[in-house]
Amino acid sequence: xxxxxxxxxxxxxxxxxxxxxxxxxxxxxxxxxxxxxxxxxxxxxxxxxxxxxxxxxxxxxxxxxxxxxxxxxxxxxxxxxxxxxxxxxxxxxxxxxxxxxxxxxxxxxxxxxxxxxxxxxxxxxxxxxxxxxxxxxxxxxxxxxxxxxxxxxxxxxxxxxxxxxxxxxxxxxxxxxxxxxxxxxxxxxxxxxxxxxxxxxxxxxxxxxxxxxxxxxxxxxxxxxxxxxxxxxxxxxxxxxxxxxxxxxxxxxxxxxxxxxxxxxxxxxxxxxxxxxxxxxxxxxxxxxxxxxxxxxxxxxxxxxxxxxxxxxxxxxxxxxxxxxxxxxxxxxxxxxxxxxxxxxxxxxxxx
Amino acid sequence: xxxxxxxxxxxxxxxxxxxxxxxxxxxxxxxxxxxxxxxxxxxxxxxxxxxxxxxxxxxxxxxxxxxxxxxxxxxxxxxxxxxxxxxxxxxxxxxxxxxxxxxxxxxxxxxxxxxxxxxxxxxxxxxxxxxxxxxxxxxxxxxxxxxxxxxxxxxxxxxxxxxxxxxxxxxxxxxxxxxxxxxxxxxxxxxxxxxxxxxxxxxxxxxxxxxxxxxxxxxxxxxxxxxxxxxxxxxxxxxxxxxxxxxxxxxxxxxxxxxxxxxxxxxxxxxxxxxxxxxxxxxxxxxxxxxxxxxxxxxxxxxxxxxxxxxxxxxxxxxxxxxxxxxxxxxxxxxxxxxxxxxxxxxxxxxx
Numbered sequence: 226x227x228x229x230x231x232x233x234x235x236x237x238x239x240x241x242x243x244x245x246x247x248x249x250x251x252x253x254x255x256x257x258x259x260x261x262x263x264x265x266x267x268x269x270x271x272x273x274x275x276x277x278x279x280x281x282x283x284x285x286x287x288x289x290x291x292x293x294x295x296x297x298x299x300x301x302x303x304x305x306x307x308x309x310x311x312x313x314x315x316x317x318x319x320x321x322x323x324x325x326x327x328x329x330x331x332x333x334x335x336x337x338x339x340x341x342x343x344x345x346x347x348x349x350x351x352x353x354x355x356x357x358x359x360x361x362x363x364x365x366x367x368x369x370x371x372x373x374x375x376x377x378x379x380x381x382x383x384x385x386x387x388x389x390x391x392x393x394x395x396x397x398x399x400x401x402x403x404x405x406x407x408x409x410x411x412x413x414x415x416x417x418x419x420x421x422x423x424x425x426x427x428x429x430x431x432x433x434x435x436x437x438x439x440x441x442x443x444x445x446x447x448x449x450x451x452x453x454x455x456x457x458x459x460x461x462x463x464x465x466x467x468x469x470x471x472x473x474x475x476x477x478x479x480x481x482x483x484x485x486x487x488x489x490x491x492x493x494x495x496x497x498x499x500x501x502x503x504x505x506x507x508x509x510x511x512x513x514x515x516x517x518x519x520x521x522x523x524x525x526x527x528x529x530x531x532x533x534x535x536x537x538x539x540x541x542x543x544x545x546x547x548x549x550x551x552x553x554x555x556x557x558x559x560x561x562x563x564x565x566x567x568x569x570x571x572x573x574x575x576x577x
Numbered sequence: 578x579x580x581x582x583x584x585x586x587x588x589x590x591x592x593x594x595x596x597x598x599x600x601x602x603x604x605x606x607x608x609x610x611x612x613x614x615x616x617x618x619x620x621x622x623x624x625x626x627x628x629x630x631x632x633x634x635x636x637x638x639x640x641x642x643x644x645x646x647x648x649x650x651x652x653x654x655x656x657x658x659x660x661x662x663x664x665x666x667x668x669x670x671x672x673x674x675x676x677x678x679x680x681x682x683x684x685x686x687x688x689x690x691x692x693x694x695x696x697x698x699x700x701x702x703x704x705x706x707x708x709x710x711x712x713x714x715x716x717x718x719x720x721x722x723x724x725x726x727x728x729x730x731x732x733x734x735x736x737x738x739x740x741x742x743x744x745x746x747x748x749x750x751x752x753x754x755x756x757x758x759x760x761x762x763x764x765x766x767x768x769x770x771x772x773x774x775x776x777x778x779x780x781x782x783x784x785x786x787x788x789x790x791x792x793x794x795x796x797x798x799x800x801x802x803x804x805x806x807x808x809x810x811x812x813x814x815x816x817x818x819x820x821x822x823x824x825x826x827x828x829x830x831x832x833x834x835x836x837x838x839x840x841x842x843x844x845x846x847x848x849x850x851x852x853x854x855x856x857x858x859x860x861x862x863x864x865x866x867x868x869x870x871x872x873x874x875x876x877x878x879x880x881x882x883x884x885x886x887x888x889x890x891x892x893x894x895x896x897x898x899x900x901x902x903x904x905x906x907x908x909x910x911x912x913x914x915x916x917x918x919x920x921x922x923x924x925x926x927x928x929x
Binding site for chain 2: 227228229230231232235236238239240241243244246255258260261262263264265269270273276278279280281282283284285286287311312314315318322323324325326329340347349375376404405428429437441442443444445446453455456459461462463465466467468469470471472473476
């Protein structure tokens with residue numbers, strides 16, 4: 226007997242490959258998956274200490290109502306405009322299942338978060354990849370090129386490039402596009418502005434946020450989306466019933482309330498980001514203006530892969546994306562100041 | 578402007594409705610979602626106490642390798658025959674995305690876990706529902722009726738009925754069916770036998786297990802599936818990259834190792850189950866022989882809904898499934914001995 230046949234789209238795809246998660250972290254400087262180098266708010270510790278482990282025998286709140294209320298108040302919307310999920314990857318899965326299939330295409334910029342393309346494959350949906358201009362800006366005719374797609378997925382700030390499309394351009398896009406616009410704001414806490422207010426004005430907009438970056442909780446798995454209530458009600462149908470564990474809900478709620486800690490760590494990361502970009506520029510690297518917790522940088526030799534491999538020999542892991550444009554760069558996550566020092570030592574050695 | 582259109586199958590579906598999760602649990606006897614009335618192993622407490630909250634800033638192991646190894650050893654298979662997930666609902670989502678779509682049907686018994694039908698709707702796939710015989714047994718021509726489907730999904734023991742299809746019948750089904758056979762063993766720890774060994778013999782079989790029932794960890798969200806390595810490799814493509822939180826992985830691993838505690842609580846639940854079934858029978862109820870932690874019972878008046886509503890007035894919540902056959906019954910989760918006493922007081926009052 227043989228293995229049963231899976232759907233052709235599944236069989237034909239290679240699957241999204243996340244950044245390497247090495248086991249022995251102690252000797253390795255990990256700057257490859259845009260984790261926050263700082264620990265989460267100490268409220269996480271308290272939440273775990275106060276958690277009654279005995280009640281784990283019960284199912285969690287299916288919708289995370291306490292979180293919905295807290296998050297809604299923060300954004301000035303109603304709780305029925307919030308959907309909570311097991312990381313923003315779960316949000317992306319839910320949204321793609323609601324909008325795309327063989328007859329309903331996804332459109333996204335290129336380059337961007339490569340998971341969007343994998344999601345299209347999983348849904349066996351066409352994926353319209355629209356090249357960004359020099360400087361990784363949206364072309365003027367982006368909406369024109371996306372025409373016919375059911376949904377546009379884009380990251381703002383963009384990954385892996387780090388730049389922020391102008392607000393006016395985003396408004397125009399949401400106004401002009403005759404379908405859903407999913408704005409992935411995974412890095413928005415590190416940027417000078419964001420599009421969260423759009424959901425009040427544009428019924429076709431879905432904003433997503435994650436606790437994996439600015440809130441230092443990649444290990445916890447929590448993300449949410451904001452949209453009009455009717456749209457949230459549709460998304461709710463496509464989520465697993467109990468998609469967020471009780472522990473995740475408890476820790477996420479406690480950490481979300483600690484706005485001071487968020488502001489402090491975000492500022493520290495932004496300061497390090499500026500120092501990282503400046504240092505790289507002084508060493509002859511070309512850097513893309515970053516509004517995130519990483520810097521997309523081209524070494525002077527324009528050979529991203531060579532630089533990536535060199536850093537690997539120094540136990541420094543950054544992210545390299547093969548491709549005609551992206552292959553010239555590496556994406557470097559902002560680490561602790563001492564990790565940045567080690568990186569600059571390696572840069573000096575690379576250039577010598 | 579209006580809300581953008583979601584796919585027709587999403588718009589047309591009502592979504593799976595999980596059992597009620599009332600907020601104020603204190604005054605309510607909750608016997609409606611087959612949770613274990615006992616707390617999880619105290620190893621859960623230790624795992625939480627020993628967990629280094631500061632490392633939550635990092636992503637979790639994408640595949641839960643430590644769990645795969647421990648679970649594989651327990652089942653006598655290799656770790657590449659295990660996939661870990663955010664509850665067995667996540668396993669079901671992954672499997673349905675790999676196997677079903679408008680051209681690839683799902684087949685399942687009727688009645689069974691109603692989520693299977695919702696999964697078919699989510700994938701816009703045909704769903705062949707095959708009526709069970711009296712006593713909720715599989716008809717002899719089940720495979721014949723399922724012919725053409727890409728996958729059969731069934732629960733063994735079945736939910737909400739609680740009965741266990743004979744082993745020989747299961748073997749015959751796996752041998753005869755020319756597609757995948759998904760055997761949902763959510764309740765297998767409460768039964769006299771299970772089909773886990775099938776994966777060594779039948780390359781078309783996928784077995785799933787959950788920690789939500791026998792291990793008292795519904796709030797944690799952990800489940801896994803066992804199948805041949807080539808099949809697991811396909812399923813891996815359809816899961817979210819980081820589908821299981823670090824906390825869930827830590828607690829699940831610690832609890833899984835406590836085999837004594839599992840044996841002890843499972844025995845307590847089975848003893849209470851037998852007492853529950855016997856008591857109901859003595860009161861004139863018809864009960865389906867249960868190999869789970871619940872009893873599917875028909876009150877003497879054959880009116881499941883009336884009995885369900887009566888219990889609700891006594892602050893006892895059980896599960897009622899409308900339908901020509903299921904509507905005659907209610908599904909009662911095995912609770913603590915004192916909860917069973919309260920139930921029997923209510924039964925007496927109902928019959929008076």
